[in-house]
Amino acid sequence: MDDSPPPAEHFDVLIVGAGISGIGGAHHLQEQCPGRSFAVLEAQAGFGGTWRTHRYPGIRSDSDLYTFGYRFKPWVGPPIATAPEILKYMEEVIAEDGLDRHIRYGHRIVAARWDSATARWSIEAARSDGGTARFTTGFLYMCQGYYRHDQGFTPDWPGMERFGGRIVHPQTWPEDLDHAGKRVVVIGSGATAATIVPAMADTAAHVTMLQRSPTFFRTGRNAIEIADELRMLGINEEWIHEIVRRKILFEQARFIDRTHSEPDKVKAELLAEVRRHLGPDYDVATHFTPRYRPWQQRLAFIPDADLFRGIAAGRASVVTDGIERFTETGLLLTSGATLDADIIVTATGFHLSALGDIAFEIDGRPLDFSETVTYRGTMFTGVPNMAWVFGYIRAAWTLRADMVADFVCRLLNHMQARQARQVEVALRPEDAGMALGPWLDPEEFSSGYVARGQHVLPRSGDKPEWRHAHDYWAEKDAIPAIDLQDAAFVYR
Numbered sequence: 001m002d003d004s005p006p007p008a009e010h011f012d013v014l015i016v017g018a019g020i021s022g023i024g025g026a027h028h029l030q031e032q033c034p035g036r037s038f039a040v041l042e043a044q045a046g047f048g049g050t051w052r053t054h055r056y057p058g059i060r061s062d063s064d065l066y067t068f069g070y071r072f073k074p075w076v077g078p079p080i081a082t083a084p085e086i087l088k089y090m091e092e093v094i095a096e097d098g099l100d101r102h103i104r105y106g107h108r109i110v111a112a113r114w115d116s117a118t119a120r121w122s123i124e125a126a127r128s129d130g131g132t133a134r135f136t137t138g139f140l141y142m143c144q145g146y147y148r149h150d151q152g153f154t155p156d157w158p159g160m161e162r163f164g165g166r167i168v169h170p171q172t173w174p175e176d177l178d179h180a181g182k183r184v185v186v187i188g189s190g191a192t193a194a195t196i197v198p199a200m201a202d203t204a205a206h207v208t209m210l211q212r213s214p215t216f217f218r219t220g221r222n223a224i225e226i227a228d229e230l231r232m233l234g235i236n237e238e239w240i241h242e243i244v245r246r247k248i249l250f251e252q253a254r255f256i257d258r259t260h261s262e263p264d265k266v267k268a269e270l271l272a273e274v275r276r277h278l279g280p281d282y283d284v285a286t287h288f289t290p291r292y293r294p295w296q297q298r299l300a301f302i303p304d305a306d307l308f309r310g311i312a313a314g315r316a317s318v319v320t321d322g323i324e325r326f327t328e329t330g331l332l333l334t335s336g337a338t339l340d341a342d343i344i345v346t347a348t349g350f351h352l353s354a355l356g357d358i359a360f361e362i363d364g365r366p367l368d369f370s371e372t373v374t375y376r377g378t379m380f381t382g383v384p385n386m387a388w389v390f391g392y393i394r395a396a397w398t399l400r401a402d403m404v405a406d407f408v409c410r411l412l413n414h415m416q417a418r419q420a421r422q423v424e425v426a427l428r429p430e431d432a433g434m435a436l437g438p439w440l441d442p443e444e445f446s447s448g449y450v451a452r453g454q455h456v457l458p459r460s461g462d463k464p465e466w467r468h469a470h471d472y473w474a475e476k477d478a479i480p481a482i483d484l485q486d487a488a489f490v491y492r
């Protein structure tokens, strides 16, 4: 009997992940690189990534879908969308483009080995049925996001095992959790906590948001007037999509500029908004006045001010305090106060993952991404035939996913034209001695998951080419203008 492993299947390009980036990447590849064979390998049993993994009550975007949606597919609903609405949008893209036949679900890539002699990656994927699948590819298009999907980050607090109720993380929400009539404590103050609190407050006995420190929030109607007006005028959806995107991006740019040029004024405006919802007697100084600058962390949008309405109605409240330990009945806080709970939700963030927790090797040597330098947050020195989509933190992720897809397609076509089998980025003579720093500047982004995970990520230089700008307005011109003949690109 022949027990040798089945031969590896070959694809010109392998896309890792069927989230918003991977599905978008497949669309662009099909359109801009016709004839190229490709497959999408996805660890989970379906598409969606973030929007499939997270199933907590109220799960929704905090970006508007005109900019979080793809450039090529009009968004026609309210700007802030629920996960099921985003999944439906992605499902339409998959159906319209016939992408289904290219996606392999239940395939978690565990190893990727580059061989310079053949200019190919050999890929090993653990299948959800227990088997192993092998592939080879000329190009790895990494759309695997930035965090582990199987488990969220929960700090190790003393006494957790003694708590008599349920502890749940938003990333692994139990289907059977019934919170009606229960006392709920949500630990955290980011967008996830701010979504869960009002969503659970409708039927829970009471929901307390327990935060170590406050977050900035913006509120507004979940509607875009100009979109509704243009629709009333019978303008086609392609135009509406483009016009609304431009308007939103223009206003966002102005707002971001202001957070840098007049942070105190912006801060005062944001806090005034909170006071308007919670009334003059509410302690905004303690519970809603962050220690960081507006936009040093992602600024969460609260549609229709539902979090504040829940607090004002007494169905939800905020406690700003530390956790000393868990008890049988809830939490003992640093101040000595106690919080009783039936359910404790740990909305405490992610485990950052460097490129999908895959064991990478280059010609037999293990690859450590923290020893590489990034080219525009997309390619890495010494790593051939690979690009990663890491979107924006301050703007919608997908804006960048679309642009990186254009870049990848242009690079693949350029390689074909010059008959190159291999491309990698390398520091040029003029980059010698360039100061290197972490992937994300901690001054600019102080979120916990970034601080915890920077050491596993590639490094950045101090020139625009060698960093991820996180600035849509700079990159929308810079990325299409990348000179593929520049000495930073080494072809073989």
Ligand SMILES: Cc1cc2nc3c(=O)[nH]c(=O)nc-3n(C[C@H](O)[C@H](O)[C@H](O)COP(=O)(O)OP(=O)(O)OC[C@H]3O[C@@H](n4cnc5c(N)ncnc54)[C@H](O)[C@@H]3O)c2cc1C
Pocket (backbone or CB within 6 Å): 016, 017, 018, 019, 020, 021, 022, 041, 042, 043, 044, 047, 048, 049, 050, 051, 054, 060, 061, 062, 063, 064, 068, 107, 108, 109, 110, 143, 144, 145, 146, 147, 149, 192, 355, 356, 357, 358, 389, 391, 392, 395, 396, 397, 398
């Ligand atoms: C709750 C929540 C809300 C968010 N809201 C917004 C928002 O409103 N706006 C915004 O801009 N950003 C938001 N983000 C950030 C968000 O993650 C990104 O915007 C975007 O969805 C990421 O898409 P992605 O396809 O790059 O990655 P992901 O959504 O993370 O998808 C990656 C996929 O790759 C798969 N994968 C990973 N490793 C492997 C492997 N080794 N082998 C095979 N498959 C693998 C995963 O299973 C997953 O399906 C939010 C994040 C969270 C957690």
